[in-house]
Amino acid sequence: MSAGFASVDDLLASARAGLTRREPQEAYRRTLTGALVVDIRPAWQREADGEIPGSVIVERNHLEWRLHPTSGASLPLAAVGQEWIVVCTEGYTSSLAASALVSLGLPASDVVGGIHAWRAAGLPVVPGPTPVEHRVRHHP
Known part of the structure; x- marks a missing residue:
C-alpha cells in the first residue's frame, strides 16, 4: 500500500482545504450564537x-x-x-480532527493558532484540567 500523501504537511494542507478555519475572535463570536468549542488536548x-x-x-x-x-x-x-469548533494547542491537530468531523457530515471548523492564539487575542482562559467529557466551568 502506498502513502496517500508525500508528507504530513501535505496531509495537513489537504485537511485544511476542506475547512473553514476560524480566527480566535470569530470562533468566540460563534460560541455566543450556539457553536461549541471542543478541546481535544x-x-x-x-x-x-x-x-x-x-x-x-x-x-x-x-x-x-x-x-x-x-x-x-x-x-x-x-x-x-450542532456546530463544533475544535481547539488544540497551536492549530495543527485541530485541523486534522475538524476535517475528520466534516468528513462525517458534521459542521466543524478549528481555531487558527489554537489555545495559544485564543489567549493572545485576550479571550477568556481558565485553569484546567477539567475531566474528560465534561464542560469547562466559567470561573469568575
Missing part, C-alpha cells in the same frame, strides 16, 4: 495552558464517536446540526 496540556470556559473536553481518540449524534456513544450535546 490531553490533560497535561490543558493543565499547562488553561482551557476555554464553556468548552467540551473530548480527547482526540474518542472525538468522532462522542460528537456524531448517531454513533451510539455520543455525548448528549452531540445533536444533529
Whole structure:
C-alpha cells in the first residue's frame, strides 16, 4: 500500500482545504450564537495552558464517536446540526480532527493558532484540567 500523501504537511494542507478555519475572535463570536468549542488536548496540556470556559473536553481518540449524534456513544450535546469548533494547542491537530468531523457530515471548523492564539487575542482562559467529557466551568 502506498502513502496517500508525500508528507504530513501535505496531509495537513489537504485537511485544511476542506475547512473553514476560524480566527480566535470569530470562533468566540460563534460560541455566543450556539457553536461549541471542543478541546481535544490531553490533560497535561490543558493543565499547562488553561482551557476555554464553556468548552467540551473530548480527547482526540474518542472525538468522532462522542460528537456524531448517531454513533451510539455520543455525548448528549452531540445533536444533529450542532456546530463544533475544535481547539488544540497551536492549530495543527485541530485541523486534522475538524476535517475528520466534516468528513462525517458534521459542521466543524478549528481555531487558527489554537489555545495559544485564543489567549493572545485576550479571550477568556481558565485553569484546567477539567475531566474528560465534561464542560469547562466559567470561573469568575
